[in-house]
Amino acid sequence: MYKSFSMELAGRTLxxxxxxVAKQANGAAFLHYGDTVVLSTxxxxxxxxxxxxxxxxxxxxxxxMYAVGKIPGGFNKREGKASENAILTSRVIDRxxxxxxxxxxxxxxxxxxxxxxxxxxxxxxxxxxxGAAIATCISDIPFDGPCAMTQVGMIDGELVINPSQHxxxxxxxxxxxxxxxxxxxxxEAGANEIPEARMIEAIYKAHEVNQTIIAFIxxxxxxxxxxxxxxxxxxxxxxxxxxxxxxxxxxxxxAAVFTDDKQTREENIRVITEKLEEAFxxxxxWLEILGEAVYQYxxxxxxxxxxxxxxxxxGREMTxxxxxxxEVDIIPRxxxxxxxxxxxxxICNVCTLAPLSEAQRIxxxxxxxxxxxxxxxxxxxxxxxxxxxxxxxxxxxxIGHGALAERAxxxxxxxxxxxxYAIRTVSETFESNGSTxxxxxxxxxxxxxxxxxxxxxxxxxxxxxxxTGETDDDFVLLTDIQGLExxxxxxxxxxxxxxxxxxxxxxxxKIHGLTRPIVEGAIARCREARLFIMDTCMKPxxxxxxxxxxxxxxxIDQVTIDPQKIGDVVGKQGSTINKxxxxxxxxxxxxxxxxxxxxxTDQAMIDKAKEIIISIVTDIEPGQIITGKVVRIMPFxxxxxxxxxxxxxxxxxxxxDRRVDKVEDVVNIGDMVTVKVLDVDKMGKISLSMKPGDLVxxxxxxxx
Numbered sequence: 195m196y197k198s199f200s201m202e203l204a205g206r207t208l209x210x211x212x213x214x215v216a217k218q219a220n221g222a223a224f225l226h227y228g229d230t231v232v233l234s235t236x237x238x239x240x241x242x243x244x245x246x247x248x249x250x251x252x253x254x255x256x257x258x259m260y261a262v263g264k265i266p267g268g269f270n271k272r273e274g275k276a277s278e279n280a281i282l283t284s285r286v287i288d289r290x291x292x293x294x295x296x297x298x299x300x301x302x303x304x305x306x307x308x309x310x311x312x313x314x315x316x317x318x319x320x321x322x323x324x325g326a327a328i329a330t331c332i333s334d335i336p337f338d339g340p341c342a343m344t345q346v347g348m349i350d351g352e353l354v355i356n357p358s359q360h361x362x363x364x365x366x367x368x369x370x371x372x373x374x375x376x377x378x379x380x381x382e383a384g385a386n387e388i389p390e391a392r393m394i395e396a397i398y399k400a401h402e403v404n405q406t407i408i409a410f411i412x413x414x415x416x417x418x419x420x421x422x423x424x425x426x427x428x429x430x431x432x433x434x435x436x437x438x439x440x441x442x443x444x445x446x447x448x449a450a451v452f453t454d455d456k457q458t459r460e461e462n463i464r465v466i467t468e469k470l471e472e473a474f475x476x477x478x479x480w481l482e483i484l485g486e487a488v489y490q491y492x493x494x495x496x497x498x499x500x501x502x503x504x505x506x507x508x509g510r511e512m513t514x515x516x517x518x519x520x521e522v523d524i525i526p527r528x529x530x531x532x533x534x535x536x537x538x539x540x541i542c543n544v545c546t547l548a549p550l551s552e553a554q555r556i557x558x559x560x561x562x563x564x565x566x567x568x569x570x571x572x573x574x575x576x577x578x579x580x581x582x583x584x585x586x587x588x589x590x591x592x593i594g595h596g597a598l599a600e601r602a603x604x605x606x607x608x609x610x611x612x613x614x615y616a617i618r619t620v621s622e623t624f625e626s627n628g629s630t631x632x633x634x635x636x637x638x639x640x641x642x643x644x645x646x647x648x649x650x651x652x653x654x655x656x657x658x659x660x661x662t663g664e665t666d667d668d669f670v671l672l673t674d675i676q677g678l679e680x681x682x683x684x685x686x687x688x689x690x691x692x693x694x695x696x697x698x699x700x701x702x703x704k705i706h707g708l709t710r711p712i713v714e715g716a717i718a719r720c721r722e723a724r725l726f727i728m729d730t731c732m733k734p735x736x737x738x739x740x741x742x743x744x745x746x747x748x749x750i751d752q753v754t755i756d757p758q759k760i761g762d763v764v765g766k767q768g769s770t771i772n773k774x775x776x777x778x779x780x781x782x783x784x785x786x787x788x789x790x791x792x793x794x795t796d797q798a799m800i801d802k803a804k805e806i807i808i809s810i811v812t813d814i815e816p817g818q819i820i821t822g823k824v825v826r827i828m829p830f831x832x833x834x835x836x837x838x839x840x841x842x843x844x845x846x847x848x849x850x851d852r853r854v855d856k857v858e859d860v861v862n863i864g865d866m867v868t869v870k871v872l873d874v875d876k877m878g879k880i881s882l883s884m885k886p887g888d889l890v891x892x893x894x895x896x897x898x
Contacts, residue, residue, distance in 0.1 A: 195418075196214045197213060197418055199413060201406075207226075207227075209225070209226040209227075210325075211223070216233060219235040219333075220237050220238055220335050221330055221333025227320070228315050229316070231310040232310065232322050234307045234324075234329040237306075239303075242300035242425070247428075247489070250300065252302070252304045255283040255322055256309065257273065257277060258273060261309050261559055277556070279319075279559075281593050283322065287307070287323050290379040291337075294337055295335075295337055296336050300426075300428045301425055314358060317357075317358070320343065320356060323343040327341050331415050331419065332415055334423045335423070336425060342407035343370060343404065345368075345369065345370050346369040346399060348396070369400065370382040374707050378398075380702075382699065382700055384605075388696050390695070393696050430490055435490075439491075442466055446466070447466070448499060451678065452499070452507055454508030456580075460580075471484065497683070500661045500672070501663050507678055508537075512673065513673045515536065515674040518536055519533075520533070520637075520640060520734070522641070529645045532640035535633075540633070542624055542637065545617065545619045545641040545645040547616070548748065549748065549791055549793040551616075552616045553567045554566040568619075569617070570618075570638060571588070572588070572599065572630075573621065573622050573623060574623045578626040596634075599621065599635045601697070602690035602697045603697070606650045607649060619641055619642065621638060629674070629680075631655070632655035636655060640735060646742055646743040646744065651694070654732060655720075655724060656674055656723040656724050657720075658671055658674075658685070658720050659679045659684075659685055659686060660703075671716060673719050673723050684705045685701065685703045687699075691720075691721070748781075748794060748795055749800055751801075755788045755811045760786075763810050763811065770838045777806075780794035781794065782807075806837075810838055815874065819870055821868045823867075824862065824867060831849070836869075840880075842869065842880030843879075843881065844883065845881070848883040851886055860884075869882040
């Protein structure tokens with residue numbers, strides 16, 4: 195049965211059609227927000243997937259190019275691999291929704307969001323987030339919703355709910371907040387050094403808006419919601435847990451996990467697992483789920499140690515950061531490099547500078563082609579965690595971590611006018627035991643400074659964890675969580691920033707939301723920790739950007755010309771500009787507004803190319819003294835090339851102060867000569883003189 199529901203949301207009408215399309219999905223919502231249209235569906239398999247110990251949730255965000263009136267590029271002319279924006283949007287939808295599914299649910303679930311039309315005033319990412327929540331809530335898939343999401347921007351210091359595409363790009367804040375009825379369940383932010391108090395205000399303003407959306411979803415579910423289906427629970431049997439505790443007492447498990455060395459802990463757990471495998475050798479059903487059972491036992495043990503005994507597995511205090519180390523210039527010949535180590539997490543970052551023409555061009559759901567001048571890429575090889583598996587390129591996690599570190603540093607980068615370079619930093623994970631994205635932020639900041647990029651301020655990042663008890667007031671915050679505390683804890687709250695404010699946030703949780711004291715406490719902890727990291731670790735390694743670039747980095751000089759003379763510099767079919775490049779070995783980029791960037795490693799050749807370009811666009815006027823090449827000789831005089839495609843003639847009578855019988859007696863083709871411009875007639879013909887008297891007279895005037 196087809197029903198349509200509408201609400202006013204941030205000054206625009208949100209319409210949700212149920213039962214209009216995709217009726218065979220478990221749940222489907224057809225959303226209009228302004229002229230933005232998204233179809234969101236939720237589907238699940240009938241049975242759990244065999245042999246897995248996780249919830250197999252897939253979230254897709256499909257960008258259809260017809261939504262903005264474009265035909266996809268490439269040979270196939272159809273959408274292919276998901277864009278980086280699509281992957282990041284999928285992650286933002288996944289993170290708040292995953293914890294609301296039953297922990298023992300193993301049926302495959304797919305949430306698909308297809309963008310079919312884009313209104314620049316209504317961001318499609320937001321509509322997809324709401325659509326995924328609505329489709330799941332009305333479906334028969336077990337889900338502890340509803341949940342809602344709101345985006346907040348900041349223009350001229352004022353908070354804007356659900357900003358337009360333009361406001362999102364130019365504003366000082368990009369904040370996405372997901373909530374249940376009572377609590378915040380996800381925070382994602384990029385910010386231009388927003389103070390902590392202002393950020394908390396924005397988060398809870400979004401939380402208030404989410405409550406109105408949840409009331410709207412409740413109305414839809416009441417009229418269109420299906421009864422949730424039953425499912426086969428994949429929880430570990432209680433009798434198995436009881437037997438494991440008998441064979442491996444709590445004290446033995448605590449001793450196994452209580453170490454600051456990841457490899458030692460893994461070896462201890464391996465010994466315990468082998469012991470249990472021998473004990474359960476005749477119980478095939480238990481053997482199949484033994485790995486998950488041991489994992490759950492570790493989790494219960496670690497959480498009890500932290501929450502009840504106030505003990506962390508590596509013996510640290512709750513606010514204590516692991517040992518820190520930082521150094522720069524560890525890789526020769528690159529433009530900039532730095533390594534940051536925090537405990538058993540180690541990141542090496544390498545910075546590369548290039549002309550702006552090498553900025554990344556992105557063909558996405560935007561009216562115009564978008565370019566990205568700063569790129570941060572993150573790699574996570576298997577050896578960093580002691581595993582063996584082939585590299586298949588960056589996955590969603592790697593793309594997400596790279597984007598977070600990139601977002602953290604964008605607010606402090608110089609403008610293109612101040613620093614006309616495309617910038618790429620690459621974080622190589624040498625070792626991983628918790629929060630490599632925050633180590634990437636620290637190492638890339640130092641790498642940029644080592645490369646001589648004049649960033650405005652230093653940026654650092656840290657992650658705060660959480661273990662909760664039975665009540666909202668029973669919780670412990672953990673500064674600088676290691677891998678074990680991330681796996682077994684309830685939260686991974688990452689915050690980056692300068693001394694003055696926040697530049698990025700990414701919050702993942704495994705529970706049904708955070709209270710305001712937890713959010714405020716985590717943000718405060720992260721501020722304290724990042725200032726400590728900057729003062730005690732990063733600044734001693736490199737306190738400020740270097741004043742000069744590496745000798746291996748390209749040098750870029752710029753000159754602005756009249757846009758109408760771009761054609762003169764380029765020449766017919768690029769002949770003029772290619773000749774300059776051939777002569778000097780530089781790279782030349784010209785923008786539509788007449789900005790010419792000359793890039794090379796030899797400053798003398800850069801200067802030469804710049805001089806040639808200036809000569810091309812400079813009008814020739816009487817009285818000028820110019821050096822040029824003799825390109826043609828006639829009986830009545832010599833033709834001198836003053837600039838590409840522009841010659842002047844020295845009449846035989848003007849070759850010398852004395853009488854000249856034959857032009858070749860004074861000059862030959864290929865000679866470089868200095869001439870004075872005598873006249874430029876209406877037809878553009880240029881008369882020149884080589885008489886020493888004319889040149890001396892001009893020189894005398896210049897000296898005066």
